[in-house]
Amino acid sequence: MFTRNEIIEILKDDSKNDWLFSLADKVRKENVGDDIHLRGLIEFSNICKCECKYCGLRAPDKNIQRYRILEDEIIQIAKNAVDMGYKTIVLQSGEDAYYTKERMVDIIKGIKEFDVALTLSIGERTYEEYKAFKDAGADRYLIRIETTDRELYKQMHPNMDFDNRIKCLKDIKSLGYEVGTGCLVGLPNQTLESLADDILFFKEIGADMVGIGPFIPHPDTPLKDADTGSFTLALKVMALVRIMLPDINIPATTAMETLNPNGRIIALQSGANVVMPNVTSLQYREKYEIYPNKICTHESPDKCRGCIGAKIKSIGRSISTTYGNSHNKN
Ligand code: 5AD
Ligand code: FES
Numbered sequence: 001m002f003t004r005n006e007i008i009e010i011l012k013d014d015s016k017n018d019w020l021f022s023l024a025d026k027v028r029k030e031n032v033g034d035d036i037h038l039r040g041l042i043e044f045s046n047i048c049k050c051e052c053k054y055c056g057l058r059a060p061d062k063n064i065q066r067y068r069i070l071e072d073e074i075i076q077i078a079k080n081a082v083d084m085g086y087k088t089i090v091l092q093s094g095e096d097a098y099y100t101k102e103r104m105v106d107i108i109k110g111i112k113e114f115d116v117a118l119t120l121s122i123g124e125r126t127y128e129e130y131k132a133f134k135d136a137g138a139d140r141y142l143i144r145i146e147t148t149d150r151e152l153y154k155q156m157h158p159n160m161d162f163d164n165r166i167k168c169l170k171d172i173k174s175l176g177y178e179v180g181t182g183c184l185v186g187l188p189n190q191t192l193e194s195l196a197d198d199i200l201f202f203k204e205i206g207a208d209m210v211g212i213g214p215f216i217p218h219p220d221t222p223l224k225d226a227d228t229g230s231f232t233l234a235l236k237v238m239a240l241v242r243i244m245l246p247d248i249n250i251p252a253t254t255a256m257e258t259l260n261p262n263g264r265i266i267a268l269q270s271g272a273n274v275v276m277p278n279v280t281s282l283q284y285r286e287k288y289e290i291y292p293n294k295i296c297t298h299e300s301p302d303k304c305r306g307c308i309g310a311k312i313k314s315i316g317r318s319i320s321t322t323y324g325n326s327h328n329k330n
Helices: 004-012 014-032 071-083 101-112 127-136 150-156 162-174 192-204 231-244 254-259 263-268 301-314
Strands: 035-038 040-045 088-093 117-121 140-142 178-185 209-214
Touching (some): 004 192, 004 231, 014 231, 035 301, 040 071, 071 088, 071 101, 088 140, 101 117, 101 127, 117 178, 127 162, 140 209, 150 162, 178 192, 192 231, 209 231, 209 254, 231 254, 231 263, 254 263, 263 301
Parallel strands (some): 088 117, 117 140, 140 178, 178 209
């Protein structure tokens, strides 16, 4: 365990990166083992009311072709993923009002007919909605804090409220979901001090899963001319998360692989134990362009499963056949 100052020192100093990555790999092995959990990700709507400055799905973006997958088709896509062996389905979308409480409950119940764990990643909702989704069978909820720097949060998220995001995380935790959160690394004006605070925040709220991704500027957003986040810095934040929260689930993120062709494997050898392959049907994939050059936009669900399976095998790790629940007791 490191203090805030130690975390900042480690983030500043690149001369001990190899030590950091091997320590995180060791902590991962000792606490969550060699199994890798695959989560099948369904990106079911790219319609979003938010205006996050970094995101390619932001409401004001007129270049993007919007799509929405309807209830029956979502359930069918989930069924196909379960048949392919996925033990967790992740439903992700923009903040799209079409998916009312009732519609989400129907989708959740439909998917929970299959033998599978279910994660939702659909943004800020009311306590009552979160409760209805939980009662319908949802197991986990993913909502990144994105940054714990209030000022930066405000700059990045017009018309959003940092305190409400915290409330969402607390609501989810109190309802008994496994809580997934995380942050972006390399946002304009983001400091190493605030990244250290992000890591301490994940611990403080008792996160069960933490996803870390480098910021990648999207050409249709106000941040189009900003610098791309550093792969190495994102990897360092991820490794520190593993050391500070030894028994949680940590994904090797798609954004990491977008910046480095071997990014997910490197992440799996630096603390990560989860991968979230895309199981969305081909025709929708390239439209879910949160950031440019996102991987797997021209691949089928089968292709991705085979691809990641082979990569995992090549480093001597195995794919878990369990739900991969969090070991975190906090
Ligand atoms: N670069 C990298 N990650 C991004 N996300 C959104 N926009 C970008 C971007 N430009 C991440 C956010 C969000 C997740 C679904 O995608 O952290 O929570
Ligand atoms: Fe999709 Fe490799 S995981 S092509």
